[in-house]
Amino acid sequence: MFEYEFPRPAVAADIAAFALDNGKLKILLVRRGVEPFLGEWALPGGFVLEDETIEACAARELREETGVDGESLIQFGIYSEPGRDPRKWIISIAYVTAVHLAQVVLKSGTDAAAAEWFSVDQLPAVLAFDHHDIIKDAIEALRNNALLLERQRRDVPVLAFRLLGETFSLSALQAAVEVIVGNERDKRNFRKQVVEHWLEPTGTVSTGRHRPALNYRLRPKDPGLHE
Amino acid sequence: MFEYEFPRPAVAADIAAFALDNGKLKILLVRRGVEPFLGEWALPGGFVLEDETIEACAARELREETGVDGESLIQFGIYSEPGRDPRKWIISIAYVTAVHLAQVVLKSGTDAAAAEWFSVDQLPAVLAFDHHDIIKDAIEALRNNALLLERQRRDVPVLAFRLLGETFSLSALQAAVEVIVGNERDKRNFRKQVVEHWLEPTGTVSTGRHRPALNYRLRPKDPGLHE
DNA sequence: TAGGGTGGTGTAGTCAATACACTAAGTATC
DNA sequence: GATACTTAGTGTATTGACTACACCACCCTA
Known part of the structure; x- marks a missing residue:
């Protein structure tokens, strides 16, 4: 057990990973294996460890889940509404990335926790936590990134x-x-x-x-x- | 005391508050009253409480420190390098804002913790934690916001x-x-x-x-x- | 009332973004 | 093997935005 003088939140990195499948834009979701929202779909993610940055945590989670190296993770949101997790105090830092479907090896095979690609316009009706909001913001972040392609700007819209x-x-x-x-x-x-x-x-x-x-x-x- | 099954970071909101003083761009710093970096200058900020969002925390800190309402706080960075605080595990969410100097009533009068406006090109040589980096990023965020003034964009560069x-x-x-x-x-x-x-x-x-x-x-x- | 200093205005040129239609090359079909 | 089909590939004219630039107006002070 770990003791602190004042309450502390758990900090999670959540990842919106997009891929293109047969001309459809898809997003990776995993089925939760623990309460709360046991059995519901959620964005892949996990808690930040003490010896890593949040971005490194996101990269690690992405690698574990897809086998894809976690470069080009773009942080786009912070979710800290009290009560967004009904049980614990959790703050989520959200990242968006994109992967080439052919290079993905979903962890789902080896693990009970299923992972699946969902069409962004056919998401599950119920998602864990506020992940519906996060996905909405992620799609917007992805879109803004792609729009930069045709504008001459400094940072590469990868x-x-x-x-x-x-x-x-x-x-x-x-x-x-x-x-x-x-x-x-x-x-x-x-x-x-x-x-x-x-x-x-x-x-x-x-x-x-x-x-x-x-x-x-x-x-x-x-x-x-x-x- | 508060106990958790896994280690958790303390999460702080740090604020880069700029003001214009006689044509000079200044930033608000406070002198730390506790270890570590006791007596050194740092960005104003504080730990997030369980019943508020991080942004609300930033707004509260800004109000406490300056008496100015914490609207228009723009989140621009997350600092989570392990070891950035030599003692505790602390993740900082950084916000930038700007205030009208005439409306500011610095808390410093009532409190031992001094607060002062520093010219951005005459910062103290030593700052607490990685606040030198944060300030550098804050100035850039402020600059990017101001540059939008002359470009026709959607969000108002306030x-x-x-x-x-x-x-x-x-x-x-x-x-x-x-x-x-x-x-x-x-x-x-x-x-x-x-x-x-x-x-x-x-x-x-x-x-x-x-x-x-x-x-x-x-x-x-x-x-x-x-x- | 004259001079100094700040407030306030329009136009022409350049460059980037947009709109738009046909030919080229390989594949499948008959 | 000729023809039709499908996708790949290319240039120019127009529009609109951004840039550069110089003078008069108004108030205050001396």
């Missing part, structure tokens, strides 16, 4: 790229962005923007059912070329 | 306004923004932007040593006029 693999066609990228932001982009303008600002061609082509498309990857970093 | 009183002249506002962002703005463009997007004239004039200036106030809210 989330849309991470939905795809290491390399991808421009059409795939555009489709991903359109799913995220919820409306269509102009093909020519989109390509101009992203190729100029973020991408480099790999030289390979992705052969599909029709004309092959050039592949691109995220440019390592723009060392102030035109600045 | 901080620059709150440095001034309820009403102010355009020159005063421009001077405030220039102090914050650190470079000069074009007078005509600045006025066009802020008047169109954010301000309304009060009808009064501020009489100074020379030609009186029209006063403006922050427009309550733009109900989607031109949208």
Whole structure:
């Protein structure tokens, strides 16, 4: 047991991990194995340990749950409403990230705690805690990140790229962005923007059912070329 | 005493409160009355209580310290490095705000714990914990907020306004923004932007040593006029 | 009443964002 | 093997936003 002079909250890192599955935007949820909300779906997450930062905790949880390295975790919210957990005093720090579905190995196989990808427009009716709110905010954070793709800004909007693999066609990228932001982009303008600002061609082509498309990857970093 | 099954961190809200004093940008610091860092300067702040959100805690601390209502507290950082407090496990949530110096009544008078405004370019050499880092981030957050003034965005960049009183002249506002962002703005463009997007004239004039200036106030809210 | 100092205004040029339609290349079908 | 189908790929003209820039107005003081 651990004793303190004043009450202290438990601090959790919760993760909204998005992936693209057959053109649908999905979010990872896990079924809770303990009270409260036993058996209900919740965002993956866990309590922060004393020897790690909160971000490191989020990265660890993401790795444990999906096998994906926890880079590009973006903190977007803090949830501290009293009573958000009916039993304990818990403060949640929420992170959003995106993963390439093909690289994910869900822990659910080895564990009783099931994990599943849910379409963002077909979430379970009941979620643990205030996770409905958190997911709503997470989708907005993801959307804002993707919208930066076509605006020339300093920080790289990595989330849309991470939905795809290491390399991808421009059409795939555009489709991903359109799913995220919820409306269509102009093909020519989109390509101009992203190729100029973020991408480099790999030289390979992705052969599909029709004309092959050039592949691109995220440019390592723009060392102030035109600045 | 309070007992928990697992270790828990203490969670603090720390506040970077800025004010404008004679054209200098200042930040409020308090002298610590307890170990660790007893007698050193630190950002005002305090531990979150079980029946309040972290933001409410920040608002409460700000009110206690300055008498100013804690609206417009903007959360900009989370500090959770292990060992940032040499004794206890403490996670800090950092907020930035701005206040009008004339409305401030520092608590320092009634209390042994001194509070003082420091020029942001003449900070004490030694600060408690990682508060040097936090202040650096706070200044950047303040700057980013002020830069939004001249860009047409959705959320109102309130901080620059709150440095001034309820009403102010355009020159005063421009001077405030220039102090914050650190470079000069074009007078005509600045006025066009802020008047169109954010301000309304009060009808009064501020009489100074020379030609009186029209006063403006922050427009309550733009109900989607031109949208 | 003259001069100093701050308050206040409009326009032209540049650059970024937008809107828009056809050809190219490979696959499947007949 | 020719044709139809599907996706990949490209340029320009227009619009709107941001930038740069100089003078007169008004009040106070001497």
